[in-house]
Amino acid sequence: MTGKFCACIAQSMQYHRAPATTTFPELFELFVQAVLPQSLADAAYLQLQAMGRYASAVAGGVILEDGDQHQVVFVAQGATKLVAHASGGREQVVAFHFEGDLISVSSRGAHSYTLCALQDCELVAFPAEDFLGLARSEPGLLNEVLDRVLTSLSRSREKLITLGRKTAQERVAGFLVTMAERIGTPREGGCLLHLPMSRRDMADSLGLTIETISRQLTELREAGLIATSGRSDVHICDIAALEARAGQLAAAA
Amino acid sequence: MTGKFCACIAQSMQYHRAPATTTFPELFELFVQAVLPQSLADAAYLQLQAMGRYASAVAGGVILEDGDQHQVVFVAQGATKLVAHASGGREQVVAFHFEGDLISVSSRGAHSYTLCALQDCELVAFPAEDFLGLARSEPGLLNEVLDRVLTSLSRSREKLITLGRKTAQERVAGFLVTMAERIGTPREGGCLLHLPMSRRDMADSLGLTIETISRQLTELREAGLIATSGRSDVHICDIAALEARAGQLAAAA
DNA sequence: CGGCGGTTTGAACACGCTCAAGGTGGGTGG
DNA sequence: CCACCCACCTTGAGCGTGTTCAAACCGCCG
Numbered sequence: 001m002t003g004k005f006c007a008c009i010a011q012s013m014q015y016h017r018a019p020a021t022t023t024f025p026e027l028f029e030l031f032v033q034a035v036l037p038q039s040l041a042d043a044a045y046l047q048l049q050a051m052g053r054y055a056s057a058v059a060g061g062v063i064l065e066d067g068d069q070h071q072v073v074f075v076a077q078g079a080t081k082l083v084a085h086a087s088g089g090r091e092q093v094v095a096f097h098f099e100g101d102l103i104s105v106s107s108r109g110a111h112s113y114t115l116c117a118l119q120d121c122e123l124v125a126f127p128a129e130d131f132l133g134l135a136r137s138e139p140g141l142l143n144e145v146l147d148r149v150l151t152s153l154s155r156s157r158e159k160l161i162t163l164g165r166k167t168a169q170e171r172v173a174g175f176l177v178t179m180a181e182r183i184g185t186p187r188e189g190g191c192l193l194h195l196p197m198s199r200r201d202m203a204d205s206l207g208l209t210i211e212t213i214s215r216q217l218t219e220l221r222e223a224g225l226i227a228t229s230g231r232s233d234v235h236i237c238d239i240a241a242l243e244a245r246a247g248q249l250a251a252a253a
Numbered sequence: 254m255t256g257k258f259c260a261c262i263a264q265s266m267q268y269h270r271a272p273a274t275t276t277f278p279e280l281f282e283l284f285v286q287a288v289l290p291q292s293l294a295d296a297a298y299l300q301l302q303a304m305g306r307y308a309s310a311v312a313g314g315v316i317l318e319d320g321d322q323h324q325v326v327f328v329a330q331g332a333t334k335l336v337a338h339a340s341g342g343r344e345q346v347v348a349f350h351f352e353g354d355l356i357s358v359s360s361r362g363a364h365s366y367t368l369c370a371l372q373d374c375e376l377v378a379f380p381a382e383d384f385l386g387l388a389r390s391e392p393g394l395l396n397e398v399l400d401r402v403l404t405s406l407s408r409s410r411e412k413l414i415t416l417g418r419k420t421a422q423e424r425v426a427g428f429l430v431t432m433a434e435r436i437g438t439p440r441e442g443g444c445l446l447h448l449p450m451s452r453r454d455m456a457d458s459l460g461l462t463i464e465t466i467s468r469q470l471t472e473l474r475e476a477g478l479i480a481t482s483g484r485s486d487v488h489i490c491d492i493a494a495l496e497a498r499a500g501q502l503a504a505a506a
Numbered sequence: 507c508g509g510c511g512g513t514t515t516g517a518a519c520a521c522g523c524t525c526a527a528g529g530t531g532g533g534t535g536g
Numbered sequence: 537c538c539a540c541c542c543a544c545c546t547t548g549a550g551c552g553t554g555t556t557c558a559a560a561c562c563g564c565c566g
Contacts, residue, residue: 084414087500092417094410106403109411110427110501136396139389146385146399150359153402156409157347158362161337163416164345164460168554199513207417212554214514231512231563247340248363421522452545465522467546484531484545 022122024054027076031124034100035074035148037140044138051134053125057117064105066112070128073103078121079183079196083204084111093205095155096197098183102148104128118196163207166247171206172216174246176226180236191236198231220245275375277307280329284377287353288327288401290393297391304387306378310370317358319365323381326356331374332436332449336457337364346458348408349450351436355401357381371449416460419500424459425469427499429479433489446487473498 028049036045057063063080064071075097082095082105094113097103106128107113135142158178162171176193184191195202199210206213220226225242227235236242281302289298310316316333317324328350335348335358347366350356359381360366388395411431415424429446437444448455452463459466473479478495480488489495 084410086414086418090418092414094413104403106407108404108407110496110499111411111414113410132396132399136392139392139395142392142395142399143385143389146395146402149399149402149406150357151361153406153409154359154361156406156413157337157366158364160347160409160412160416161339161345161364163413164457165339165343204417209555210513211515211556215554218514243363246363462523463545464524464547468522471546 022077024052027054027122027124028052030076030100031074035102035141035144037144039140040138044134044141047134048126048131051126051130055123055125057121057123059117059119061117062114063117063121063123064113064115066107066114070106072126072128072131073105073115074124074126075099075101075103076122076124078123079118080121081116081118081197081201081205083114083116085114086111091204092207093201095152096182096205102145104145104149118201159205168206168208168212168216169219169245170247171208172202172213173220173225173242174248175202175206176220176234176236177239177242177246180239184236187235189237191239193234193236195232195234275330277305280307280375280377281305283329283353284327288355288394288397290397292393293391297387297394300387301379301384304379304383308376308378310374310376312370312372314370315367316370316374316376317366317368319360319367323359325379325381325384326358326368327377327379328352328354328356329375329377331376332371333374334369334371334450334454334458336367336369338367339364344457345460346454348405349435349454349458355398357398357402357405371454412458421459421461421465421469422472422498423500424461425455425466426473426478426495427501428455428459429473429487429489430492430495430499433492437489440488442490444489444492446489448485448487451484 031052032045036048055063057078063073077099079099080097080103081093082097082103084092084094086092095103096118103115105113105115132142132145135145162174166174179195180191180193183196184193186192197205199213202208203210203213217226217228220242221228225236225238225245227237229235284305285298289301308316310331316326330352332352333350333356334346335350335356337345337347339345348356349371356368358366358368385395385398388398415427419427432448433444433446436449437446439445450458452466455461456463456466470479470481473495474481478489478491478498480490482488
């Protein structure tokens with residue numbers, strides 16, 4: 001089941017299933033474009049380049065586990081999930097990440113976390129201490145990091161509302177809306193969505209079971225709000241109606 | 254019901270129910286001790302002192318509402334809750350804050366948030382933009398802020414596990430353990446807890462109803478894990494047993 | 507084309523919710 | 537200072553949403 005450990009922030013290229021043949025400089029450049037402020041000093045740039053570690057992971061593989069060194073990970077390509085483990089084999093997906101996202105897993109808490117690849121991934125990893133140490137002397141970078149962490153916090157809080165106070169229907173509808181915003185591609189009057197995660201991942205993200213996810217998707221399909229093809233392609237026909245079903249803001253009592 | 258709006262980051266002292274007669278310098282000093290790095294430049298100190306606004310709020314009062322200027326709030330005294338609002342009057346408590354906490358409500362998301370006082374509070378508030386602008390040139394401060402935001406994120410994620418994958422019993426037990434860590438005072442072989450929030454607040458925090466909270470507390474009391482006196486005093490007799498019931502980590506399948 | 511894992515669908519069950527009726531603490535006013 | 541009173545809390549009974557268990561289906565990869 002667990003796609004097995006694969007590339008745990010290794011030193012160099014490790015291709016397992018022929019991801020696009022990108023090189024470290026290319027990946028690092030993606031990181032630079034996405035994360036670094038333009039004002040960054042050359043010295044800092046070089047230091048980052050030196051401390052960055054290139055890693056790749058196959059779909060299903062573990063990227064970071066509880067017990068690993070604390071790392072800051074940049075997703076250059078692919079998609080990942082951050083999973084928390086509770087007793088009894090229960091799992092909770094705490095966040096999904098896509099291209100351009102920066103991940104910091106600071107697990108001060110009673111649970112253990114694992115970062116997993118949903119698809120084949122290309123990653124750049126930095127030892128968190130070094131990275132933040134450098135950032136400390138580069139306010140522009142630190143500020144960018146703060147901004148991204150605040151976004152993570154905001155997403156996490158939105159998810160709290162979902163898990164605490166929403167029905168299954170609202171959760172699934174809201175999930176599709178959020179995914180559409182993050183990785184959807186617009187189509188005439190709608191949005192095309194290729195979901196990199198399984199029903200189980202969705203269930204573990206929304207605090208439901210795969211059966212419930214499936215039933216709700218069926219219901220949304222029969223209501224004409226979405227159309228599905230294959231296991232992971234969803235065409236959102238009516239985003240406004242979906243948002244309404246997600247029960248975001250006060251409407252009717 | 255809602256204790257009504259009271260002191261929305263006002264300019265000066267506003268005593269409503271005789272909180273301890275602290276002065277702005279005293280409150281600011283508390284902020285300095287709790288948040289500022291020792292390395293902070295005098296100029297930055299003075300700037301902060303100039304931009305800080307003193308505010309007080311009575312129990313139940315609203316401190317920040319959706320639509321207010323984005324603020325960074327320091328809790329010098331008292332306790333607060335950050336509440337998110339969903340449709341149908343449903344509420345989700347996203348976080349509790351106590352003395353020494355620094356709150357940043359950046360609501361990028363589909364829901365609206367309100368910061369409320371649980372008890373009479375003494376607060377120091379800064380316009381977020383100015384505060385972060387200053388922090389940008391003071392890496393020590395920015396770093397402290399980042400650290401606190403990371404703690405918030407970590408707490409939020411722990412809460413996600415709770416809301417997504419735990420039973421009522423585990424939620425209540427976990428809640429008590431967390432509160433014990435944050436505001437408990439050790440007693441022979443146990444811990445004394447004075448809860449500043451109502452059953453409704455707990456319910457809205459744990460994604461349950463007040464009835465369920467009450468039933469679970471009764472169950473824990475009858476199991477001899479806790480003893481209660483009055484509405485808000487809890488004596489935790491056996492923390493280890495409580496932690497076990499919170500189902501933190503893998504134990505038995 | 508064949509088989510396996512993931513998904514869908516169905517039926518029965520359970521946990522926590524809803525609705526309703528007492529209790530009780532603690533704050534207020536006499 | 538004590539009694540009153542109201543909001544908050546507790547307890548109970550029945551219900552509903554989502555779970556659990558089980559079986560059929562199907563998309564995807566060999």
